[in-house]
Amino acid sequence: MKRSTLATITFALLLVYADGAKENAKKNKKPKQIVPSIDCDIRAGKISLPEFMAKCPAGCQEMKQPVYGTDIYASISSVCNAALHSGVITNAGGKILVKKIAGQASYRGSFSNGIRSMSLPKWRESFIVSAGKAKKGVTYPSVLELITSKPTVVRTELIKSEQETKNIKHSGTSSDKASDQVGQKEVKAPPATTTHQTTMTPEPTTTPEPTTTTLKPTTTTTTTVLPPTTTLITTVKPRAAVHKVREAGIRRQEPAVTYRRQPGAPANPTYNRVNPSPQDRTQQAVQANPTFTRRDWYHIYQRPDWQTAPRRQTDISAVVPDTGYTWTEVGGDDTQAPRAGSEVSDTKVDTVGAWKPEVDPFDTGVGVKEQDSIPKFPEPASQGDPNCKVDIAFLMDGSWSIGKRRFKIQKEFLADISQALDVGVAGPMLGIIQFGDDPVTEFNLKSYSSSRELKPVIEKIVQKGGLSNVGKALSYTNKHFFSDASGNRGGPPNVAVVLVDGWPTDKVEEASRLARESGINIFFVTIEGPDENEKQNVVETNFVDKAVCRTNGFFSLNVPSWFALRKAVQPLVKRVCDTDRLVCSKTCLNAADIAFVIDGSSSVGTGNFRTVLQFVANITKEFEISDTDTRVGAVQYTYEQRLEFAFGQYNSKAELLNAIKRINYWSGGTSTGAAITYTSEQLFSKSKPNKRKIMIVITDGRSYDDVRAPALAVHRNGVIAYSIGIAWAAQEELEYIATDPDKEHSFFVDEFDSLYKFVPKIIHNICQEFNSQPRN
Numbered sequence: 001m002k003r004s005t006l007a008t009i010t011f012a013l014l015l016v017y018a019d020g021a022k023e024n025a026k027k028n029k030k031p032k033q034i035v036p037s038i039d040c041d042i043r044a045g046k047i048s049l050p051e052f053m054a055k056c057p058a059g060c061q062e063m064k065q066p067v068y069g070t071d072i073y074a075s076i077s078s079v080c081n082a083a084l085h086s087g088v089i090t091n092a093g094g095k096i097l098v099k100k101i102a103g104q105a106s107y108r109g110s111f112s113n114g115i116r117s118m119s120l121p122k123w124r125e126s127f128i129v130s131a132g133k134a135k136k137g138v139t140y141p142s143v144l145e146l147i148t149s150k151p152t153v154v155r156t157e158l159i160k161s162e163q164e165t166k167n168i169k170h171s172g173t174s175s176d177k178a179s180d181q182v183g184q185k186e187v188k189a190p191p192a193t194t195t196h197q198t199t200m201t202p203e204p205t206t207t208p209e210p211t212t213t214t215l216k217p218t219t220t221t222t223t224t225v226l227p228p229t230t231t232l233i234t235t236v237k238p239r240a241a242v243h244k245v246r247e248a249g250i251r252r253q254e255p256a257v258t259y260r261r262q263p264g265a266p267a268n269p270t271y272n273r274v275n276p277s278p279q280d281r282t283q284q285a286v287q288a289n290p291t292f293t294r295r296d297w298y299h300i301y302q303r304p305d306w307q308t309a310p311r312r313q314t315d316i317s318a319v320v321p322d323t324g325y326t327w328t329e330v331g332g333d334d335t336q337a338p339r340a341g342s343e344v345s346d347t348k349v350d351t352v353g354a355w356k357p358e359v360d361p362f363d364t365g366v367g368v369k370e371q372d373s374i375p376k377f378p379e380p381a382s383q384g385d386p387n388c389k390v391d392i393a394f395l396m397d398g399s400w401s402i403g404k405r406r407f408k409i410q411k412e413f414l415a416d417i418s419q420a421l422d423v424g425v426a427g428p429m430l431g432i433i434q435f436g437d438d439p440v441t442e443f444n445l446k447s448y449s450s451s452r453e454l455k456p457v458i459e460k461i462v463q464k465g466g467l468s469n470v471g472k473a474l475s476y477t478n479k480h481f482f483s484d485a486s487g488n489r490g491g492p493p494n495v496a497v498v499l500v501d502g503w504p505t506d507k508v509e510e511a512s513r514l515a516r517e518s519g520i521n522i523f524f525v526t527i528e529g530p531d532e533n534e535k536q537n538v539v540e541t542n543f544v545d546k547a548v549c550r551t552n553g554f555f556s557l558n559v560p561s562w563f564a565l566r567k568a569v570q571p572l573v574k575r576v577c578d579t580d581r582l583v584c585s586k587t588c589l590n591a592a593d594i595a596f597v598i599d600g601s602s603s604v605g606t607g608n609f610r611t612v613l614q615f616v617a618n619i620t621k622e623f624e625i626s627d628t629d630t631r632v633g634a635v636q637y638t639y640e641q642r643l644e645f646a647f648g649q650y651n652s653k654a655e656l657l658n659a660i661k662r663i664n665y666w667s668g669g670t671s672t673g674a675a676i677t678y679t680s681e682q683l684f685s686k687s688k689p690n691k692r693k694i695m696i697v698i699t700d701g702r703s704y705d706d707v708r709a710p711a712l713a714v715h716r717n718g719v720i721a722y723s724i725g726i727a728w729a730a731q732e733e734l735e736y737i738a739t740d741p742d743k744e745h746s747f748f749v750d751e752f753d754s755l756y757k758f759v760p761k762i763i764h765n766i767c768q769e770f771n772s773q774p775r776n
Contacts, residue, residue: 035053035054036141036142036144037054037055037056038057038079040063040065040080041078042054042080043079044076044077044098044127045147046146047079047098047146048147049100050099050100051097051098051140052141053096054095055096056079056080057093060078060084060091060093061084061091063078065078065080065081066078067116067117067118068120069082069107069108069117069119070085070108070109070112072104072107073117073128073129074120074123075100077127079096079127080096081115082129084113084114085110085115086112087113088129088130095131095133097130097131098127098128099128100127101125101126101127102125102126103123103124103126104123104126105121105122106120107119111383111422383427384428384449385421385422385426385427385577386426386427387427388422388427388573389492390495390576390577391430391445391488391493391494392429392431392495392496393430393431393481393482393494394431394432394433395439395474395477395496395497395498396433396435396461397501398434398464398466399435399436399465399466399467399468399501399505400466401502406527407463410565411458411461413499413569416566416569417572418430418455418458419451419455420573421451421573421576422451423451423454424450424451428576429445429449429492430454431445431447431486433473433477434461434463435470435472435473435476436464436465436469437465437466437469439472439473440464441480442457443457444481445481446486467505467506468500468501468502469504470508470543471506471509471510472511473498474522477496477520478514478515478518482494493519493582493585494520495520495576495582496520497523500524500526502526502527502534504543505539506539507540507543509543509547512547517688517690517691518690519584519690521576521582521583521585522548523555523557523576524547525557525559526556526559527565549583550583554575554581555575583624583629584628587770588766588769589624589629589630590626590629591692592623592631592693592694592766592770593631593633593687593688593691593693594620594631594633595634595635595679595693595694595696596635596696596698597679597696597698598612598644598663599612599670599672599698599700599701600636600637600667601638601668601669601670602668602669603700603701603727603728604665604667604700609665612755613663615724615755615756617661618756619759619762620653620656621653621657624653625650625652626651626652632650632656633683634659635683636666637672638666638667638670638671639668639669639670640668641671641675641678642666643683644659644663645659669704670704671703672707672737673707673710674705675697676695676707676714677713679714680719693718693720694719694721694722694766695714695720697721697722699723699724699726700725700728701728701729702730702733703730707733707736711736719739720745721739721745722738722739722762723737723747724749726748726750726755729748734748744769745765747761
């Protein structure tokens with residue numbers, strides 16, 4: 001009985017514990033993070049939260065919203081465009097995490113990920129943007145509260161002292177009536193905001209008819225900008241009753257506002273006026289619209305930063321467009337408001353800026369005071385896109401076959417290209433050659449250094465006429481355009497983009513080959529190319545494949561119609577900027593003629609000779625092999641010499657490696673000097689002038705003949721010589737063979753099996769030496 005009771009109690013406790021665990025699990029379950037979506041134009045300063053998550057839409061890059069800064073951005077920047085600039089998201093959009101930080105003394109502009117950010121000297125608030133991953137244990141708001149772009153402005157005045165207030169008040173009903181006629185302002189503000197009542201003391205001023213009263217401030221004036229949650233309740237009553245006599249000797253001057261038409265602007269009787277009296281303005285408003293109570297123009301368009309000090313001119317021309325009307329204010333405490341009908345020129349005014357009644361000058365996304373503080377300075381000229389640092393020659397077709405209309409389309413296409421490239425000294429530079437019967441340079445690489453300068457110049461190009469001699473134009477480009485005098489920078493790849501209507505009227509193969517061997521990447525854009533019936537009229541069949549660097553489609557674009565040419569702008573820009581695929585560019589790995597001089601003497605042996613061949617193959621693998629890239633030749637020697645294969649005999653890496661593998665061991669003596677001379681005569685005498693000539697001598701012993709004279713001869717012919725010694729090789733002979741400095745070109749190992757260690761070092765030295773030398 002006791003056991004059953006104990007079991008029952010235990011089971012009941014387990015049930016209670018299980019139910020409690022389920023409840024705790026429900027309570028501890030992490031709520032799902034909901035990420036609110038925002039538009040591309042939302043700025044960080046509009047969102048009241050110090051840290052928040054948001055989701056940006058796709059296509060913000062095309063919206064071109066303003067961004068200020070790099071990595072750290074001013075709060076007036078577009079949140080999504082800042083995320084694009086920093087690389088947090090792509091143009092497809094995505095989730096981001098934004099954290100606000102303190103303002104910076106300066107913000108540096110830059111171009112990154114297709115977004116141009118601008119510089120800013122100083123701003124009060126900043127933010128940083130990162131990938132949209134919530135921090136552990138943090139739940140971000142699912143709704144973002146936006147700060148209204150149009151602040152509510154309340155004029156408040158601080159009473160100097162209670163004694164002054166008592167002195168300026170009337171006793172009895174006259175004071176109460178005057179106060180009622182002025183109107184009362186009640187402000188509901190958050191606890192952190194202190195609201196002050198406004199007290200004005202009018203005094204009559206004797207003037208000719210009509211009589212008006214001006215007011216002089218007796219208290220300090222401030223401006224309070226209320227947050228969106230603040231409610232402003234204003235009761236407006238007729239203002240004619242303000243002009244009652246309260247206290248002699250005390251007056252307050254209200255700033256007089258005039259609207260003046262600039263010369264040449266259309267007349268507008270509604271705003272072409274000079275400060276009519278308050279009573280007159282009230283009557284005009286009632287007549288214009290008797291249904292609605294008149295709004296006080298003073299409070300709608302008055303200057304937001306009221307202060308007692310002399311006013312300074314403020315430029316808000318960037319905010320409000322010029323409509324022919326200027327908003328002016330009477331400056332100084334002693335200046336009285338002009339009488340109705342008086343000349344505006346008799347009144348001392350400070351011009352503030354253009355004013356347009358249909359446009360709200362405060363609706364700019366930032367506060368009114370912030371607009372005054374935004375610096376007005378020209379955007380710095382772009383230095384170009386550093387991710388597209390290339391030197392480009394556009395060869396435009398100026399032949400008569402293209403016609404005037406298509407020639408204009410071609411110019412528009414080139415203008416669009418120049419804008420899309422973001423031309424600058426730190427990015428792409430371009431020039432244009434027009435070809436017809438003969439080519440002519442319209443402008444070279446150093447003529448213009450920004451995209452903005454190029455567009456009007458391209459529009460002024462005049463059609464040359466003649467035939468479509470593309471081959472002649474390519475030869476001209478190779479010999480004259482990419483030179484130091486024309487602005488060729490040497491380091492960036494050289495690119496030639498040929499635009500041709502239909503097909504060339506001369507042959508292009510030989511001219512293209514020479515241009516490619518000089519390191520020029522040739523692109524062909526054919527518009528309305530030959531169809532099957534027209535191919536019989538083409539001077540050179542498959543002229544595109546014979547001209548471009550590779551026949552894989554990357555270097556050629558076929559546009560079916562001139563009217564579809566603009567669609568090729570972005571694809572072409574993307575290709576010419578893809579420097580990793582510009583295979584015709586001259587680099588240390590594709591611009592050399594390399595000759596291996598291999599010791600096949602008896603001391604080497606068959607096994608070690610196989611190791612030497614593997615060493616040769618390992619070096620060859622690192623280079624780009626083709627007739628226009630790096631070419632490799634090999635000589636084996638004993639007492640005699642044998643040419644294993646010449647430069648250009650094998651134009652693919654696979655064929656070349658197989659040829660190295662098939663070299664048969666010869667065996668015999670060691671005449672290194674004679675082998676060097678033989679290599680110079682059989683290989684380097686046939687080397688191309690634009691190729692780097694490199695000789696690598698591999699030997700395991702002392703030479704039977706002199707090596708100094710042959711080595712000196714090849715050095716004088718511009719051959720860069722490396723010497724690799726194994727086992728019994730003589731150190732002094734290795735140094736004679738090697739180009740100075742010896743330590744960078746001469747290597748020694750005790751065993752054949754250690755040869756592989758020098759492969760990276762040799763490749764590094766070849767490239768380092770190539771990059772340090774000037775080249776076109």
